[in-house]
Amino acid sequence: MxxxxxxxxxxxxxxxxxxxxxxxxxxxxxxxxxxxDQGQLLVHVKQGKLADLAGMFRHCGKRREKPVTLxxxxxxxxxxxxxxxxxxxxxxxxxxxxKQRPAK
Numbered sequence: 509m510x511x512x513x514x515x516x517x518x519x520x521x522x523x524x525x526x527x528x529x530x531x532x533x534x535x536x537x538x539x540x541x542x543x544x545d546q547g548q549l550l551v552h553v554k555q556g557k558l559a560d561l562a563g564m565f566r567h568c569g570k571r572r573e574k575p576v577t578l579x580x581x582x583x584x585x586x587x588x589x590x591x592x593x594x595x596x597x598x599x600x601x602x603x604x605x606x607k608q609r610p611a612k
Contacts, residue, residue, distance in 0.1 A: 509526065509527060509530060511523070511524030511526060511527045512524065523539075531553055533553065537553060537554075538553070538554035539551055539552070539553060539554065540552040540553075540554050543598055545598070
């Protein structure tokens with residue numbers, strides 16, 4: 509299915525009715541925009557709630573012998589959020605670091 513929409517001066521657009529109906533979208537539905545390396549824009553419907561994941565990994569993997577420290581949690585969160593941000597702007601950690609290096 510293909511739909512067409514116009515981007516306003518405020519960077520807003522309207523999802524075509526046929527697509528809204530086909531996906532069963534409701535007001536305040538969350539849409540995720542993904543720009544591929546090939547320059548294609550993919551739009552995903554964000555589904556589910558965090559509460560739906562409760563207990564999902566209860567029986568997966570091995571238990572650690574010692575609990576994770578707050579510092580380890582913070583480091584994991586920083587790493588994951590940095591990776592997510594770089595992905596959202598179409599960068600990899602290596603390409604981003606190359607751009608940040610001062611020119612010689």
